[in-house]
Amino acid sequence: MRKTAAVLTVILLLTGCAFGAIEDMLSPPRLTDEQQAIYTALVDSKGSGFKLKYPRTGEYRSAFVVYGENDSAALVFYEISGINIERTLLVNFLYKDADGKWESLYEIPIRGTDIESVGFASFGEDEEENILLSYAVGQNEKRCMIISGIGSKPELRFDDGYSFMAVDSFFGREYKELLLIKIERSVQTATATFYTYKEGELFRSAQSELDPGAGEYTEIMQGYIAQGVPALFINHRKHDSADFGTDVLFHRGDRLVNPIVANSDNIERTTRRTGLITELANPLDIDGDGVALLPSSTGEFPGYEHLSAQEKLRPVVWRTLSGNALVEKYFSYFSERLGFVFLFPERWVGAVTVAVNIDENTVSFYAAGAPIEEAAADNLILRISVIFENEQMYHYLNRENPENPLTLTEEELEFAFRILSEIGAD
Numbered sequence: 001m002r003k004t005a006a007v008l009t010v011i012l013l014l015t016g017c018a019f020g021a022i023e024d025m026l027s028p029p030r031l032t033d034e035q036q037a038i039y040t041a042l043v044d045s046k047g048s049g050f051k052l053k054y055p056r057t058g059e060y061r062s063a064f065v066v067y068g069e070n071d072s073a074a075l076v077f078y079e080i081s082g083i084n085i086e087r088t089l090l091v092n093f094l095y096k097d098a099d100g101k102w103e104s105l106y107e108i109p110i111r112g113t114d115i116e117s118v119g120f121a122s123f124g125e126d127e128e129e130n131i132l133l134s135y136a137v138g139q140n141e142k143r144c145m146i147i148s149g150i151g152s153k154p155e156l157r158f159d160d161g162y163s164f165m166a167v168d169s170f171f172g173r174e175y176k177e178l179l180l181i182k183i184e185r186s187v188q189t190a191t192a193t194f195y196t197y198k199e200g201e202l203f204r205s206a207q208s209e210l211d212p213g214a215g216e217y218t219e220i221m222q223g224y225i226a227q228g229v230p231a232l233f234i235n236h237r238k239h240d241s242a243d244f245g246t247d248v249l250f251h252r253g254d255r256l257v258n259p260i261v262a263n264s265d266n267i268e269r270t271t272r273r274t275g276l277i278t279e280l281a282n283p284l285d286i287d288g289d290g291v292a293l294l295p296s297s298t299g300e301f302p303g304y305e306h307l308s309a310q311e312k313l314r315p316v317v318w319r320t321l322s323g324n325a326l327v328e329k330y331f332s333y334f335s336e337r338l339g340f341v342f343l344f345p346e347r348w349v350g351a352v353t354v355a356v357n358i359d360e361n362t363v364s365f366y367a368a369g370a371p372i373e374e375a376a377a378d379n380l381i382l383r384i385s386v387i388f389e390n391e392q393m394y395h396y397l398n399r400e401n402p403e404n405p406l407t408l409t410e411e412e413l414e415f416a417f418r419i420l421s422e423i424g425a426d
Helices: 035-044 265-269 410-415
Strands: 002-006 065-066 072-080 085-096 102-110 114-121 130-137 141-148 153-162 164-168 177-184 188-196 199-210 216-228 229-238 244-252 255-257 294-296 318-320 325-334 341-344 352-357 362-367 380-389 392-397 417-418
Touching: 035 072, 035 085, 072 114, 102 141, 130 265, 153 177, 164 216, 177 216, 188 265, 199 255, 216 244, 265 294, 265 325, 325 362, 341 380, 341 410, 392 417, 410 417
Parallel strands: none
Antiparallel strands: 002 392, 065 072, 072 085, 085 102, 114 130, 130 141, 141 153, 164 177, 177 188, 188 199, 216 229, 229 244, 244 255, 294 318, 318 325, 325 341, 341 417, 352 362, 362 380, 380 392
């Protein structure tokens, strides 16, 4: 029997913008003193015929965002609408004068219906912060704006549509860049574009095609695709199915490349199907060597052939990149919920199947040969039981039939069983 404690961790997750909760209905009487002063200055400039708008997601959820040295600048989101008036969404910029009184000086129209998020970011060599504003156009389209000069006279520098947006230091660089991913469904393309500032000018630093079958981007992970080669792993849900896929971006010299679209076979080799007992696996440094492997789960364990797609238990195959080809490295059972992956020795592949009891948190490995419901105790090789206690997981491994030729040696078991939270730990 083996006992190991582990705590689940989530790593390398970057967030993008997404639709969130319905806007607050905050009214002027509930404003703070500072917000009330800003609101009064806006009314003095524009009158009272407007409605405050609130970002749906992100760090700033108020219609009033105060910023700058000594909080001397502010922006306010509002909407003007009415009879014979076209509905208009605007962002207004206010500044304190020498007497500390707020003045409304500038406004920029937003050609959308709602504010998604607002934040401050600097890109590339430019240390000056810009406003990064995301807004909704209709129900399914999102756009973002970059506004510079926000300390004195704001200027709209960029406005474009996107499906996923992130700001971070990509590919091991010291400076941040803006990443926009755009899906053009009408022409069946998806593109990742990076933007940065250099010598005060915003420009496109790199661009790459992505899997055109993507429908919704779920997360971006940073890691290494080979020793010393940093990469972005862009996970998505497919447009026309419940399957998941992954794009990989990294640099070969000065070129940004994506081996998933460079070799069309790799799209299938990174496809994951989930179900009632098949969990989603994403790229992971599964063996702790510092290089992320790309998973797929489109097959099934023996004994599940007669079951529906949702009832099938699917193995996760982990592949490494060689040139533009993905080469199989491990065949496994994977469970993020139970916090472990089990790498099959070669003699197990096709000869051993797996049964999962969700209620009892057990995973049983049987000699294959019958429908999974008929798996007999005599064919039981290994059982892993998981106990949740005090926010920890305890894993118990029992070799059930030592005389069975498929029973693993101590060395094989040590290699095969990996606790996810301990992979790569010192």
